[in-house]
Each structure stands twice: as C-alpha cells, then as structure tokens.
Amino acid sequence: MFEYKTIDQPIENTLFKEKGSKFIGFAFPVTNETELKKALEKIRSEHPKATHHCYAFRMGINGENYRANDDGEPSGSAGLPIFNQLLANDITNVLVIVVRYYGGTKLGVSGLVKAYKESAKITLEEARIVTKELETEIEIRFNFNQQNTIFTLLSKFDGKIISFDSQERAVISAKIKSKDKDNITEALTNLQFVEYKV
Structure with a gap:
C-alpha cells in the first residue's frame, strides 16, 4: 500500500502516423494539479496549430484522481484509449497527451480509437517505469x-x-x-x- 508505479522522466515527441494524420505522444510524471496544468500548457503552446490535444491522467496511490479528455474528437475515441494505456501499465501520477495534426482523411471512431491507443502505447513503451515509495x-x-x-x-x-x-x-x-x-x-x-x- 505504500508504493506505486510511475514513470521516472518525461517522454516527448513520439510519432505515429495514420492515413496522413500525425499523432505526437507525450508523457509526464505529475503529482498535483499545478504540474498537470503546466505540462498541458507547455504542449498547447508548443503545438498551437494542432487539430486536437487529447489527454488522460491518473494521480493518487490507487489512481483515484483521473480524467480522460477527447478535446473535440468523438466521445470516447481519444481520451479513453489513452487512459486505458495507463491502466494497462498499472501506473499512476502520469499524464499522457497525444497531439493530432489532421491529415485530410477521416479515420472514423474505430480508427481514432486505434490511433490514440497506439500513440499512447508507443509513448509509454519509451518510458522507464519505476516503483516509488x-x-x-x-x-x-x-x-x-x-x-x-x-x-x-x-x-x-x-x-x-x-x-x-x-x-x-x-x-x-x-x-x-x-x-x-x-x-x-x-x-x-x-x-x-x-x-x-x-
């Protein structure tokens, strides 16, 4: 009960492409709302022309504080697949953001789910997962x-x-x-x- 798994440092700019759309993944270790807002603002200011800034986070020893945000994508097609990767890796105190640049071809809900999931997955595969007390x-x-x-x-x-x-x-x-x-x-x-x- 006195330890949790998280990532040891930020991961930035992992790239995944699907039918012309570019998905750029980021992961940040966060322990409070201030760090969370700072990371989101940083990515929004670095990618002002992106079509969407979708994200999910888990905070707290049991990941009890969490949110998934589709940022204008169809409901459940972006934030949730990202969030599920946090669950799959059993990590908390982590924010994952996937920035999308629309490439002209609509992907449909199932295509979006797959793309956001894959982007979050490859981002977290680059992270070093550590156990913290x-x-x-x-x-x-x-x-x-x-x-x-x-x-x-x-x-x-x-x-x-x-x-x-x-x-x-x-x-x-x-x-x-x-x-x-x-x-x-x-x-x-x-x-x-x-x-x-x-």
Missing part, C-alpha cells in the same frame, strides 16, 4: 537543544529535510516514507517539548 510531509517543532535527537531520528528513517528554521524554538519540515510514519510519530510522542503535525 509514498512519502508524507511532517513538521516538527522542538527546543533548539533537542536538534541532535530530532536529526538522529530523521536520519534513522531516511527522512529528507526540506527546511530547517533554527530559532530558540526550532522548526523542521521533512519528507518521510509513509510506511515509517507511525514509528516516527511514536518516537516523537515520547519526547518532551516536541510538537509535530503530519
């Missing part, structure tokens, strides 16, 4: 003289420090593996003068 952010407040104890605890569980404010009452933000959260919070609960929020 789910992380949780934690903020810990403690007296300055306790910093060694806190740092030791975080390094024991491979915590990654994001920020450290070393006042009299120090504040640290760190990323920890979700599977270690209970052990870390239990250890913090046993320390005096320490507050934390996950």
Whole structure:
C-alpha cells in the first residue's frame, strides 16, 4: 500500500502516423494539479496549430484522481484509449497527451480509437517505469537543544529535510516514507517539548 508505479522522466515527441494524420505522444510524471496544468500548457503552446490535444491522467496511490479528455474528437475515441494505456501499465501520477495534426482523411471512431491507443502505447513503451515509495510531509517543532535527537531520528528513517528554521524554538519540515510514519510519530510522542503535525 505504500508504493506505486510511475514513470521516472518525461517522454516527448513520439510519432505515429495514420492515413496522413500525425499523432505526437507525450508523457509526464505529475503529482498535483499545478504540474498537470503546466505540462498541458507547455504542449498547447508548443503545438498551437494542432487539430486536437487529447489527454488522460491518473494521480493518487490507487489512481483515484483521473480524467480522460477527447478535446473535440468523438466521445470516447481519444481520451479513453489513452487512459486505458495507463491502466494497462498499472501506473499512476502520469499524464499522457497525444497531439493530432489532421491529415485530410477521416479515420472514423474505430480508427481514432486505434490511433490514440497506439500513440499512447508507443509513448509509454519509451518510458522507464519505476516503483516509488509514498512519502508524507511532517513538521516538527522542538527546543533548539533537542536538534541532535530530532536529526538522529530523521536520519534513522531516511527522512529528507526540506527546511530547517533554527530559532530558540526550532522548526523542521521533512519528507518521510509513509510506511515509517507511525514509528516516527511514536518516537516523537515520547519526547518532551516536541510538537509535530503530519
């Protein structure tokens, strides 16, 4: 439950041609709406003359946040075949965009389904699929003289420090593996003068 499969880096410009139409595939690792919008805007600005910018994404540990967008193609002929490739690869936190330049010959719904599916498939075949551990952010407040104890605890569980404010009452933000959260919070609960929020 504490890990998921995703792609390690963006894949851009895979090309698939069908009856004169060009389908250009892109895949991006995304973890939130901001990254998602940025990737979509980037592709729209790079391909302003494309006939369609169809896409699908899955986010969340179980891919519970998802969407498939046909961008003007017949309903279910573009976004869904792209989305099904995310399911087929069992990956999440991924956005796949397929840009289409119309080539003059209509493909029909079944032709479109096939073309978008194939474009998404070859794009994801170029990606390196990796397993990532789910992380949780934690903020810990403690007296300055306790910093060694806190740092030791975080390094024991491979915590990654994001920020450290070393006042009299120090504040640290760190990323920890979700599977270690209970052990870390239990250890913090046993320390005096320490507050934390996950």
